[in-house]
Amino acid sequence: MTVSDLLKNENFSSVTLPDGDRVIKDVYIGDLLSWVMGRAKSDDAWITIMSNVNILAVASLADTACIILAEGVTVDESIKATAIDKEINIISTNLSIYEAAVILNGMI
Amino acid sequence: MSEALKFHFDVDGNDFTSAGHASVMVKKNLRQLGLPPEKIRQVSIAMYEGEINMVIHAGGGVADVSVTEDYVEIVLKDNGPGIKDIEQAMQEGFSTATENIRSLGFGAGMGLPNMKRYSDFMEIDSTVGVGTTITMRVNIN
């Protein structure tokens, strides 16, 4: 499944989508950045409620397919601009982390 | 490629919004050099954790990266407070990060363990009150 495919589910919407063809192979959940850095795999969809600018470097360097902001968490405009510049997909959902993961599990 | 390719970065200790910049730049350069993605990931993760530590714990520093035929070497040097007990600092979960820093998602005490795990060689040279120099290598061949 690609990141664009995920957006066909009505619960998920695009915040930034510079690389929608990126394939999601698995899922990682976490808010502690060093855990994510050390444990997330390449091509994972990363579900988090952390929304400060540092998530962009983590997503870029850990090479995740997208960041999924759960629980209705939002990011400000400057973060969106940086994400597009760094080609990082950000998806948002009002679902809980658990509910988002359950849906992803059925789609991957 | 007989001569080592070198990159130098000043890591700003006051700017959280650009933290990780040097690591992102190195990743870009290694991609252009055509290194294997798994090696690039190793370098990226190890360097990022070291770079962030300089920002959070040492007020910034300098990063020097050299790429040879055999390995990528990352040297991170700061004039921060130093690490009193390196063995303790290396343990998963040990952190002296403040509440403020933790609210940003740092302070899990996983940075140094990640650096160890994702590098093939790591050496910490630290003196309290003087600073810390960390050398890491990721083998390419």
Ligand SMILES: Nc1ncnc2c1ncn2[C@@H]1O[C@H](COP(=O)(O)OP(=O)(O)OP(=O)(O)O)[C@@H](O)[C@H]1O
């Ligand atoms: N460059 C440094 N200068 C001074 N102290 C450091 C430096 N790097 C690490 N430390 C010390 O070692 C501890 C452990 O570092 P480590 O990177 O493992 O965890 P952390 O930075 O506290 O949290 P995390 O990396 O999970 O966000 C730090 O809390 C700090 O006390």
Ligand SMILES: [Mg+2]
């Ligand atoms: Mg750290």
